[in-house]
Amino acid sequence: MVIFFNTFKLKEQPIGIFDSGVGGLTVAHAIKQILPYENLIYFGDTAHLPYGDKSAEAIESYSRKITEFLLERNVKVVVIACNSASASAFGTLKKEFGSKTLIIDVIDPVVDYMGTRDFKKIGVIGTKRTISSGMYETKLKEKSPGTSVISMATPLLVPMIEEGFIFDDISNAIIRAYLSNHTLDGIQALILGCTHYPIIKNQISKIFNFNVEVVDSAKIVSLLLKDTLERNNLLNSRGKSADQFFISDYTPYFEKIARMFFEGEINLKKADIWS
Ligand code: DGL
Numbered sequence: 001m002v003i004f005f006n007t008f009k010l011k012e013q014p015i016g017i018f019d020s021g022v023g024g025l026t027v028a029h030a031i032k033q034i035l036p037y038e039n040l041i042y043f044g045d046t047a048h049l050p051y052g053d054k055s056a057e058a059i060e061s062y063s064r065k066i067t068e069f070l071l072e073r074n075v076k077v078v079v080i081a082c083n084s085a086s087a088s089a090f091g092t093l094k095k096e097f098g099s100k101t102l103i104i105d106v107i108d109p110v111v112d113y114m115g116t117r118d119f120k121k122i123g124v125i126g127t128k129r130t131i132s133s134g135m136y137e138t139k140l141k142e143k144s145p146g147t148s149v150i151s152m153a154t155p156l157l158v159p160m161i162e163e164g165f166i167f168d169d170i171s172n173a174i175i176r177a178y179l180s181n182h183t184l185d186g187i188q189a190l191i192l193g194c195t196h197y198p199i200i201k202n203q204i205s206k207i208f209n210f211n212v213e214v215v216d217s218a219k220i221v222s223l224l225l226k227d228t229l230e231r232n233n234l235l236n237s238r239g240k241s242a243d244q245f246f247i248s249d250y251t252p253y254f255e256k257i258a259r260m261f262f263e264g265e266i267n268l269k270k271a272d273i274w275s
Pocket of ligand 1 (some may be wrong): 019020021023024025034049050052053081082083084085127132156193195196
């Protein structure tokens with residue numbers, strides 16, 4: 001099937017944003033703080049969660065389909081609010097859809113931000129897919145060759161958060177078990193290389209006695225998005241926003257966590273894009 005998308009964009013069109021589940025809501029929330037008049041169309045691919053365990057090819061094909069779904073809903077920009085998808089699919093999405101829409105990932109903006117700082121030792125935590133891609137390590141070392149980068153996969157954190165284990169003894173024990181690893185000793189900054197992790201940012205900072213800069217992509221990406229929309233004359237600075245949230249399968253905690261970030265009624269629908 002050949003699908004034609006409108007390449008001419010207007011300010012009033014929504015922003016498309018996707019992740020495997022609730023993680024991208026951390027980015028969506030930051031976008032709304034900075035761009036309150038924008039309409040969001042959020043897609044959480046809960047049917048395939050977690051992405052971090054999947055192959056790069058599988059994530060690429062999910063990301064392609066979700067991008068088509070968002071473009072069919074006339075978005076003016078696609079934000080890949082997922083590190084695993086940014087590591088596996090950003091190149092492909094740019095190649096296949098870059099002439100039809102603006103596309104923003106979550107890894108490059110964070111790497112650019114780190115390039116403005118002078119850290120000697122940086123830790124990166126993320127899913128197995130993101131860490132094994134080596135994307136952060138390679139890009140950070142390109143920017144600052146003298147910096148030591150310690151990467152660590154922390155695969156239990158996403159299922160833990162999606163199951164609602166946050167701010168409790170279970171989440172504290174898991175976070176501590178990962179982050180007390182001595183390879184992280186002496187880090188000056190820790191990159192949260194998964195958009196789910198800002199939900200537990202405070203617990204993570206606590207492990208380091210708040211002495212380590214814990215960096216997440218939410219605000220950094222939102223500022224880049226604002227700048228990109230401005231430069232392309234696509235910034236919506238008036239009007240009433242009506243966000244829409246889609247998930248590919250029902251999960252008990254999606255709505256609950258969405259309400260933590262977005263007050264009031266959540267316009268949540270199941271979109272069966274895989275059948
Ligand atoms: N929040 C995502 C990320 O940034 C996906 C995590 C997952 O589904 O494993 O990597």
